[in-house]
Amino acid sequence: MxxxxxxxxxxxxxxxxxxxxxxxxxxxxxxxxxxxxxxxxxxxxxxxxxxxxxxxxxxxxxxxxxxxxxxxxxxxxxxxxxxxxxxxxxxxxxxxxxxxxxxxxxxxxxxxxxxxxxxxxxxxxPSLERHVQPAALLGRSVAERLGEPDWLFVEVKGPSVAFHFRQAPDPDEAVARVDAAIAAVGAAGEAGPTGFGELERFEGRRVIEFRPRGAxxxxxxxxxxxxxxxxxxxxxxxxxxxxxxxxxxxxxxxxxxxxxxxxxxxxxxxxxxxxxxxxxxxxxxxxxxxxxxxxxxxxxxxxxxxx
Ligand SMILES: [Mg+2]
Structure with a gap:
């Protein structure tokens, strides 16, 4: 079997x-x-x-x-x-x-x-409501910064956001590029005064995800x-x-x-x-x-x- x-x-x-x-x-x-x-x-x-x-x-x-x-x-x-x-x-x-x-x-x-x-x-x-906007913004900004490549699928899901790269030819390089884009978005202040600090990074099988910290x-x-x-x-x-x-x-x-x-x-x-x-x-x-x-x-x- x-x-x-x-x-x-x-x-x-x-x-x-x-x-x-x-x-x-x-x-x-x-x-x-x-x-x-x-x-x-x-x-x-x-x-x-x-x-x-x-x-x-x-x-x-x-x-x-x-x-x-x-x-x-x-x-x-x-x-x-x-x-x-x-x-x-x-x-x-x-x-x-x-x-x-x-x-x-x-x-x-x-x-x-x-x-x-x-x-x-x-x-x-309802206590997660305040993360909805930053999560969506992070998703949009990272996709734009990477030039919306074919291998990236951004899944915005309420208070969190997932960056899927199952289609990337080189998964290690994809992780590095997504992380670099996230860092750049943060450094450019695109996240606004609070930043994305309330979102926590998790890594799964060919996905990087940001979820409300402590949730x-x-x-x-x-x-x-x-x-x-x-x-x-x-x-x-x-x-x-x-x-x-x-x-x-x-x-x-x-x-x-x-x-x-x-x-x-x-x-x-x-x-x-x-x-x-x-x-x-x-x-x-x-x-x-x-x-x-x-x-x-x-x-x-x-x-x-x-x-
Ligand atoms: Mg699974």
Missing amino acids: AGSRPAHAPEFDPWPEARRRVLGLLDTPAPLLVVADFDGTLAPITRDPLATRILPAGRRALRLLARLAAERPEQLRLAVLSGRTALDVAGRVRVGRIEYLGNHGLEGGRLPARTRAEKLIVEVD GGKGATLRRLIERERPGTVLVLGDDRSDAEAFRVLAEERTRGRLHGLAVAVHGAVETPPEVVEAADLLLPSPRDAAAVLNALARAASVRLTA
Whole structure:
């Protein structure tokens, strides 16, 4: 079942072992909270972020999990947690009865059953309002300074902004050029008297992102979710540095004996950052394998919960 193994792959979990460990989550205390990232986890990474599509097998798994979670919330909870905006990711997943957390959890909403994803009602923390203008300005100024090259995709998303360079011929050079442009924009005073000081730089897989300082990323979001949902067990799937933050929160809660769970890293066509592999309990070779594992979990949970 596992995909082909890249030349310098870290240790991948063989399929029966991965399956055994994930299905074992149905034997630890409920509810089981499943939190899945989108890009590189439910969907293969594409060079153009606008072209990214969920794998049909991943959608099938989410559909079944969402139905079970709606019927048996005391047993199962489900959230999709992405760096994209909540509306964007909901529009790409298109499964109702799921909580879509966007912008690493700075915004989100639950899509009711049989509702078009475009109708998702997204709530944003009002305390982040003051970052909206600086983030948009930073996005515009950096793009202009670089001469709006084809390899750059600027994603302005409310209080934060992401510079994607998946299409750049040389990713290292792209990082250097984006950073130089950001520094130049700051030095030129284009940011106004407050500068961009309230925005904090994060680097992911071929993306540099500026988010409100202290607002936290996926780690803080997982903490809030655990606080609210009070799960007995947590399954987190992801492929990037922001997911590693969530993996570490899960590990911390587990060490304190507060819950059980697994952090699953998903490898893709592009490199997996070492800290992701390090923070994970289990490593899957591709989004295809992640979809297979989620389907196995959904089917086993269905048998268990509807028996
Ligand atoms: Mg991802």
